[in-house]
Amino acid sequence: MDVIRSALWKSLHSYQVYGANTNVGKTIVSTAICNSLRRKFPDQKIWYLKPVSTGPLAEADDCHVGKFVSGINADCLFQFDEPVSPHIAAQQSSGNIPSDSEVLQSIYSKMSQYADRAPGWALVETAGGVHSPGPSGTSQVDLYRPLRLPIILVGDSNLGGISSSISAFESLHVRGYDTKLMLLFSNHKYKNHEYLVDYFSKRNVTVLSIPAPPEWQPDGGDFQRMSEYYDALSESDPMEHALSLLKANHESRIENLESMASRASSVLWYPFSQHQSISKATITTIDSAYGDHFQTLNTSREDSRHPLLNPTFDGSASWWTQGLGHGNPELSLAAAYAAGRYGHVMFAGTVHEQALTLAETLLGNMRNSRLSRVFYSDNGSTGIEVAVKMALRASVDRNGWDASAKDLEVIGLKGSYHGDTIGAMDCSEPSVYNEKVGWYTGRGYWFEYPTVKMVNSTWIVDVPEALKPELGSGSEYRSVSEIFNLSDRQSEPLANRYRTYIKKVITKLVKEDKRRFGALILEPVVLGAGGMIIVDPLFQKLLVEVVRESRDVFESGRLDTRADWTGLPVIFDEVFTGLYRLGRFSAASFIGVEPDISVHAKLLTGGVVPLCATLASESIFESFVSPDKSDALLHGHSYTAHAIGCTVAQASITSMLAMERDRFWDDFKAQWQDSRGPEIWSIWSREFIEKLSNDPAVAGVIGLGSVLAITLKDSAGSGYTSTISQDLQSRLAQGNGRKWNIHSRVLGNVIYLMSSLTSTSQNIRVIEEFVESALHCRV
Numbered sequence: 001m002d003v004i005r006s007a008l009w010k011s012l013h014s015y016q017v018y019g020a021n022t023n024v025g026k027t028i029v030s031t032a033i034c035n036s037l038r039r040k041f042p043d044q045k046i047w048y049l050k051p052v053s054t055g056p057l058a059e060a061d062d063c064h065v066g067k068f069v070s071g072i073n074a075d076c077l078f079q080f081d082e083p084v085s086p087h088i089a090a091q092q093s094s095g096n097i098p099s100d101s102e103v104l105q106s107i108y109s110k111m112s113q114y115a116d117r118a119p120g121w122a123l124v125e126t127a128g129g130v131h132s133p134g135p136s137g138t139s140q141v142d143l144y145r146p147l148r149l150p151i152i153l154v155g156d157s158n159l160g161g162i163s164s165s166i167s168a169f170e171s172l173h174v175r176g177y178d179t180k181l182m183l184l185f186s187n188h189k190y191k192n193h194e195y196l197v198d199y200f201s202k203r204n205v206t207v208l209s210i211p212a213p214p215e216w217q218p219d220g221g222d223f224q225r226m227s228e229y230y231d232a233l234s235e236s237d238p239m240e241h242a243l244s245l246l247k248a249n250h251e252s253r254i255e256n257l258e259s260m261a262s263r264a265s266s267v268l269w270y271p272f273s274q275h276q277s278i279s280k281a282t283i284t285t286i287d288s289a290y291g292d293h294f295q296t297l298n299t300s301r302e303d304s305r306h307p308l309l310n311p312t313f314d315g316s317a318s319w320w321t322q323g324l325g326h327g328n329p330e331l332s333l334a335a336a337y338a339a340g341r342y343g344h345v346m347f348a349g350t351v352h353e354q355a356l357t358l359a360e361t362l363l364g365n366m367r368n369s370r371l372s373r374v375f376y377s378d379n380g381s382t383g384i385e386v387a388v389k390m391a392l393r394a395s396v397d398r399n400g401w402d403a404s405a406k407d408l409e410v411i412g413l414k415g416s417y418h419g420d421t422i423g424a425m426d427c428s429e430p431s432v433y434n435e436k437v438g439w440y441t442g443r444g445y446w447f448e449y450p451t452v453k454m455v456n457s458t459w460i461v462d463v464p465e466a467l468k469p470e471l472g473s474g475s476e477y478r479s480v481s482e483i484f485n486l487s488d489r490q491s492e493p494l495a496n497r498y499r500t501y502i503k504k505v506i507t508k509l510v511k512e513d514k515r516r517f518g519a520l521i522l523e524p525v526v527l528g529a530g531g532m533i534i535v536d537p538l539f540q541k542l543l544v545e546v547v548r549e550s551r552d553v554f555e556s557g558r559l560d561t562r563a564d565w566t567g568l569p570v571i572f573d574e575v576f577t578g579l580y581r582l583g584r585f586s587a588a589s590f591i592g593v594e595p596d597i598s599v600h601a602k603l604l605t606g607g608v609v610p611l612c613a614t615l616a617s618e619s620i621f622e623s624f625v626s627p628d629k630s631d632a633l634l635h636g637h638s639y640t641a642h643a644i645g646c647t648v649a650q651a652s653i654t655s656m657l658a659m660e661r662d663r664f665w666d667d668f669k670a671q672w673q674d675s676r677g678p679e680i681w682s683i684w685s686r687e688f689i690e691k692l693s694n695d696p697a698v699a700g701v702i703g704l705g706s707v708l709a710i711t712l713k714d715s716a717g718s719g720y721t722s723t724i725s726q727d728l729q730s731r732l733a734q735g736n737g738r739k740w741n742i743h744s745r746v747l748g749n750v751i752y753l754m755s756s757l758t759s760t761s762q763n764i765r766v767i768e769e770f771v772e773s774a775l776h777c778r779v
Contacts, residue, residue, distance in 0.1 A: 003311040003740050003763070004104045004146040006288060006295040007111050010304035011118035013250045014111065016149035017125040018140075020156040020168040020184075022132070027061040028213050029154045029183050030125045033242070034069045036234040037121050040243055045120035048074040051107050052127050052135060055083035061125060067223075068230050073114075077106045078135060086127055090135035098135050100143050107147060115305050124149060130168040141171050142329055146290050150249065151177050155184030155207070161192045166199065174336050175329055176288060179205055180249050181242060185212040206245055208238040254308065257297050260285045284743065289314065289326035292756050292763065294743060310735070313767060315744035317706070317754040320528065320576050322607035324655055325758045331608045331648050338647035347376070347641040354646035361653055362613055366586050368594045370564055370617040375633070376641035380575035380601040381419025383612035384521075386635055387597045388423055390616055391519035391569035393633075394596075394623040399555060401516070408518045410444040411506070411547070411568065415530030416523055418573050427521055432720045433529070445509055445517070447502075447543065450474060452483055452534035453700030453711070454693040459483055461494075461536050462700075470501045478676060480704075485677030486592055489538050498539055502546040510553050517554060520547050521571040524587040525704070528576040531720075532709030532752045534702050537591050544570055544593045564596070564619050571597045575612070579603040580656050580757055582705035583665070583681055590680075596620055603757075606652035611645030656757060667761050683755050684708045688768040695775060699749075706759070709752040710775075722749035731774040742770065 007014055019026040030048060037046050048065045053076045057063070066074040078098055080089035090097040098106075107124065114122050126132070126140050134143040151172055155165040165182065172179050182200060184193055186209045193209035200207045210233060214225040233239055261283040270278060285297035293311040301308065314322060324331060338354060345352055359374035375390075377383045388410070396403045410427050417433060418424045425434045429446040450463045450471065461483065463474040475494060477483050489495060509515045522540055527533045547554070547567040554567045572595035577587035581603055588595055597620060601612040624633045639645075659665065665681070672681040682689070682703035689703045692710055699711045699718075714724040725746040735741035744753055753771070755764060 003293060004101075004108055005307055005311050005739070006146070006148045006290075006309045007108060008254075008287070008308045009111075009115040009118065009306070010254055010308060011120070012111070012115040012305075013121045013246060014149055015123055015152050015246060016144065016147070017123055017152045017154060018130050018168065018172065019126070019154045020129065020161065020165040022128045024154050024156045024158075024161070025185055025213070026125055026154045027064055029152070029210075030061075030123050031065045031068050032210065032230055032233045032239065033123060033152070034065060034072055034121075035230045036239045036243055038069055038071060039234045040240075041121070045114070045117055046072050047114045047120060047122040048072055049107065049110055049122060049124045050074075050076040050127075051103055051124065052078045052080075052086045054080045054086055054089040054127065056081065059083075068227060075110060077110065078103065080135075085133055086135050087133040087137040100134065100136050100138050103134060103136075103143065104146055107144075112307075115307075118305055123152075129164075130171050141175055141177075145175055145177070145327060145329075148177065148288050148290070148295070150253070151179040151181075152246075153179050153182045155182045155192065155196055157185040157187040157190065157192050157209075157212070159190055161190065162195050162199075165192070165196055169200070169203075169205070174332050176327055176332075178253075181205070181245055182207045183238075183242060184209055186210065187212070206241075208242055210236065210238050257285055257287060257308065261297075284312070286312075291325045291327070292759055293326070293740070296741075296743075311740040313740065313742045314756075315732070315742045315753040317756060318607055319745075320581065320602045320754060321605075323580065323603040323706075323757045324606040324652060325756050326607070328606060328608075330655065331606050331651055334647045334651040335608055335644050338644040342643035344639055344642045344644070348636060352641075352643055352646075354643045354650065355641040358613070358646045358650045358653075361650060362600070362615060365653070365657065366588075366598065366615065368586070368588065368598065368615075370594045370596055371598060371615045372618045373616045373621045375614045375616065375635075376646075377612045377614065377635075378637050378639060379419075379610045379612050380573075380599065381421040381424045382637065383575065383599040383601055383614045384418045384424040384427065384571075384573060385421055386614045386633075387571045387573075387599050387616075388427060388519060388521070389633065389635060390597055390614070390620050390623075391521075391571055394565065394569050394620050395518035395554075397623040405516075408443070408516050410519045410521050411517050412444055412446045412521045413523070413527065413535060414446040414448050415527050415533065416446065416521075416573075417527070417529035418521065418523075419575075445505075445515070447505065449539050450536040452480070452536055453702050454480075454689055455700050456694055457690050458693075461538075467501070471497045479674045481672075481674035481677030481680045483677070484537055484590060484680050486538055486541055488677075490542075492538075495538060495542060498542045499546055502543055503550065506547065506550060506553055517568055519571055520544065520568045521573060523573045524577055525582060525590050526577050526587075526702075526707065529747065531711070531747050531750045532702065532707065534704065541591045541593055544591070544595075564617055569596045569620060571595060571599070573599050575599055575601045579653070580660070580705065581707065581754075584705075585657075585660075590678075603656075604652065605645055605648045606655070608648045608652075609642075609645045611642070611649055613649075659757065665757075680704070682706075682708075683759060683761075683764055685765065685768060688772070691772060692775070697775065706755045706757060707752065708754070709750055710771075712749045712751070714749045718749045720748040724749045725751040728774055731777070732771070736770075736774065738770065742767065 017030050034046050050062045053060050062074040062076040080093050082089040082092050130141050131139045197207045213229050262280045265280050287295045295309045296312045298310045418427045422439050426441050426443045430442050434440040448464050450461050459477045459480050461474045463471050550567045574587050578600045596617045598615045605611050668683050669681040671686050683706045684703040692701045699713045702709045712724045714722045729744050729746050732742035
């Protein structure tokens with residue numbers, strides 16, 4: 001599996017040396033540090049590693065270090081003869097160009113060998129400046145980020161060096177590197193160090209100046225002069241200060257990591273967690289994250305030579321938000337740009353470019369002819385609150401009802417979940433999520449429904465027992481695509497039974513029970529927190545159609561010819577299912593209907609910052625337009641349409657659209673090709689889904705887009721309070737002898753995994769093998 005650990009060992013003090021520019025003296029500084037370490041810690045081993053070097057071997061940096069530091073282990077991994085940028089040198093070489101993964105794996109392997117022989121120190125020196133390309137052309141600052149070694153930055157003491165030194169620091173900082181020390185040569189003409197000391201003191205970075213090396217002279221005495229220079233420097237106060245700082249930083253980092261779980265257990269209140277079962281031992285400490293993985297504290301290591309950090313696959317996509325990889329530099333830069341340009345600016349009655357651009361992008365790509373307005377809020381729950389306010393007002397306005405009446409309800413689906421805020425909770429039936437919340441009322445009627453899953457290699461539409469007298473026993477299908485072929489399925493007898501059943505229920509609710517409804521709210525295709533359940537898309541499609549056709553049931557007032565909704569305003573909660581989570585920009589496209597209101601969050605910002613967008617039709621918008629201020633949508637948040645979120649969201653959507661345009665997912669799609677219906681695909685392989693469906697412990701499995709959900713059989717009863725899936729969750733978390741593990745979440749007897757949209761097929765297949773073996777208790 002193509003996974004790199006962050007490089008951290010208790011016994012190995014490891015640092016990476018970057019330069020603010022080319023020719024700022026990285027190798028001289030590295031040599032000086034190594035020589036000083038050798039003198040200060042004579043009983044410890046010192047290693048110097050140059051991952052990539054260009055130019056004649058005799059002039060290589062590792063040779064220079066080895067020449068002036070006796071007893072040091074100096075290594076170079078990839079040497080290219082041409083004295084040019086590594087990406088050009090690699091192209092001009094006769095061998096293969098090493099991939100980023102090869103470079104990283106080689107570095108980590110070498111450092112692991114060092115750690116096995118520790119205690120000691122290791123310096124990893126980069127080539128050129130911070131953004132100099134690696135062999136593949138990837139900027140070094142991005143290439144080496146998975147290792148996340150702490151940084152020694154060699155500043156630039158020349159004219160213009162203040163700017164380049166600060167720029168280098170910022171490039172590192174915005175990507176999540178820790179830079180605590182800058183070293184640069186004294187230059188009494190430009191005095192860069194004096195300015196930089198003051199500048200970085202406010203940023204918790206120590207800046208030290210050291211004497212410049214002696215100039216080259218044609219008398220053949222350079223070796224002697226440099227030897228004397230390094231020896232003198234090793235006894236100097238700045239170098240003593242530098243070594244003390246490096247040692248203290250290493251120790252404090254580890255001390256902090258090892259104490260975080262204990263400190264957290266006494267001060268934090270965790271979401272969706274029963275604290276009686278939480279302790280120091282159960283809390284996962286995350287040092288950083290990159291790509292699909294967290295870097296988590298390894299609490300089972302045997303001694304100080306073992307790695308402190310494990311790569312942990314983020315199996316819940318950090319509660320469904322992560323889509324383009326943790327530590328994504330494009331999203332990080334977008335956030336930094338917006339923070340620098342705006343911070344946060346007032347939005348009521350104003351406009352800024354980022355909010356407007358994002359709104360136009362969302363509306364332009366939803367392919368929903370109804371939607372024309374965008375309202376911003378903070379997260380999915382608040383976005384649903386906004387959507388419900390919109391829909392209820394539209395219904396009140398259409399029917400001439402008293403807006404203050406308390407009996408207005410919604411229609412939804414059993415097991416649906418629309419958020420934690422009180423109004424959003426009231427849109428869901430009584431459940432474990434809300435039944436002990438004092439103000440919860442539950443204002444609605446929630447349909448039971450047929451579900452879709454694979455069982456014993458067969459895709460089925462499963463009808464609940466309570467609905468079988470009305471709908472029959474369900475159906476089997478040759479593929480999941482066939483289930484989503486709604487144009488053909490509408491001619492099935494099951495479609496007529498669905499229509500009849502839905503019409504019968506809503507007529508009784510309104511005409512006989514005298515209940516009033518103001519909205520239909522659905523999670524299209526998949527119910528998330530309700531158990532990762534695929535609802536039969538035909539049922540959802542017909543539910544929307546029947547409601548819209550039932551003006552005689554729901555509407556008592558005049559028909560506004562400007563309005564484009566009938567029956568009830570339809571809300572689609574795409575907080576979880578939208579923006580490619582299921583493989584398409586909008587989950588509504590699976591069902592073939594256009595909602596009047598659509599709510600989007602989670603993947604909207606690629607897992608970087610909270611933001612939600614509630615999209616609405618013009619007729620919904622017009623329900624709030626009048627001369628009276630009290631008729632306005634009096635809803636807002638302090639950080640409404642915050643520029644950072646809007647900028648990151650635009651960058652995230654742009655990236656996802658580009659991935660679709662560039663056919664990034666074609667390898668995944670190929671294995672799901674089927675001529676019996678529309679393109680339905682999953683990152684999880686068809687063979688893997690089928691194997692799981694035949695496991696005797698599995699009641700059903702689904703794979704759609706990046707979502708995998710495994711429903712386990714539980715003789716004690718299914719649902720959120722079931723504990724049957726916790727054993728499998730624990731085995732995945734333990735890693736079972738692997739160098740990585742899986743962090744997952746469970747929903748009762750359902751365990752689910754979710755990849756990012758940038759996951760590779762190679763990594764996914766390895767995860768599938770692990771899941772399969774853990775399910776069978778094979779290690």
